[in-house]
Amino acid sequence: MIIKPLLKAKAELTHGNVSKCPVVLSTRIRLARNLAGHSFPAWARPEQRREILSGCFELAGDVTSLKRGLRFDIGELSDLEKKILYERHLISRELMSSREGAGAIISRDQSCVVMVNEEDHLRIQVLRSGFHFRRVWRTIDRIDTGIEAKLPYAFSRELGYLTACPTNLGTGMRASAMMHLPGLVIANQMEKVIRAVNQLGIAVRGLFGEGSDASGSIFQISNQTTLGESEQQIIKRLSSVLESIIEQEENARQKLFESERIKLQDKIARAYGILSNSHLISSSEAMNLLSLVRLGLDREIFSEEYRANLDRLLIECQPGHIQYSAKHLAESEERDVLRSAYLRTEFEKIPEPDFGKIKRKRTSKD
């Protein structure tokens, strides 16, 4: 298995210990870049694609953060390996189904990925756990400048970085945050939030599913437009939208715990009960229940030290990861059995919910 070293290594997303934020799970920036004088990947002939791939591996791979990274041609990977990388947000669906002459370089800690011959020649991505746009921008800016010194980019003074699709022109930048919004989902306010945010040119999509009731209540929020603003302006605008969503999420939670405390405590306790005792659990049920436990953790119903465990489980409960641990392409029902077994052992480590703190918090406030 080619990607084995990645699964063994401590990854930013599964083991990141940068200051954790209850609402923002991770921040990510990706840049679309193309090489001057070459057809875009979808239109390039196979030999041109191979030439670009090997050139990028040699030159982009020489940039400091990627030097010791794992590099592979997508054709070398099994379907399961591709699925796992996709579930970890390391490669895109487009690269997964790519024809020959495409690949990726993934840094050791998996915080930086360069996809080659996806929609554009280069898709550079940097990811950090928590809410850290400025830091992520500084890192990716440095990597981008490093690559640019070796590979001349297609650029126009008027349209900026030239991309295969005009929707990425200008900065070629997509900045996104993964947000956990159970409060807004339970309070039925998500649809309203999505509509308001869309009007500001910001896109919202469910991470594990569609629409406003995405399983796990995890949403990816990103800028829709890339031309006409600088990278800093886009990040500033996106950040202020994120901050207002965080505030609304916190308000929604506050209200829910005031008006429907028993109902919510019941939901969280049941989620813990099922995750520690089930024998058959689908990925979307697992996501929803893990999301409730995570909500409980934010209210100190579970101890903070288990936050990293929960965030890791949200990734590891996806089908590809379960199949990997089963060492074969398990069928859906078998996966559900394996998933529940895995969750049972993981939840043995997490102590039962303690609702006392919520009450104490209330009385100390009064």
Add this chain to the structure above:
Amino acid sequence: MGKALKCDLCENQATVHLTQILNNKVHKVDLCESCAQEKGVTDPNGFSLADLLAGSMSEEIETNSNDTICPICGYTRKDFRKTGRLGCPECYEHFGQTVRSLLDNMHKGTRHCGKIPTHVQEHLSYREEVSRLEEELQKAVEAERYEEAAEFRDQIEEVRKSRDKAEKDGR
């Protein structure tokens, strides 16, 4: 009774009507059942109005413009209309009019104001330097300060030479 709406992408009757707000502008799209399916409109995540606009709007422009193929990569305007993507960076020169007509609906602005690659920046600062000197030269000539003018001429020559040398050295 009003006339039945025609699909924006083909000749069939439109049964799917969409309104999306992008950058504070309201966009209405009417589609027939099969085009809606094909464009992934039924799946709210897979659906991008920008792609759809690229498909329907470039058609209007095509008729009053003659450049239909990129001489560098052979991509055609028809390909662009079908995929919403371009063939190579040069395509932006050749299909510039078509692309520019879409940008206003797609983005916050139509001019790049972000990062500039280092090699472009160096080139720009050279051009800025030359045009500044040329302006000074012009002023000096107009004021009949010929000694000064000669100095500016030498400076321009020097900047040009150093750039030519840098280019030869592979920078």
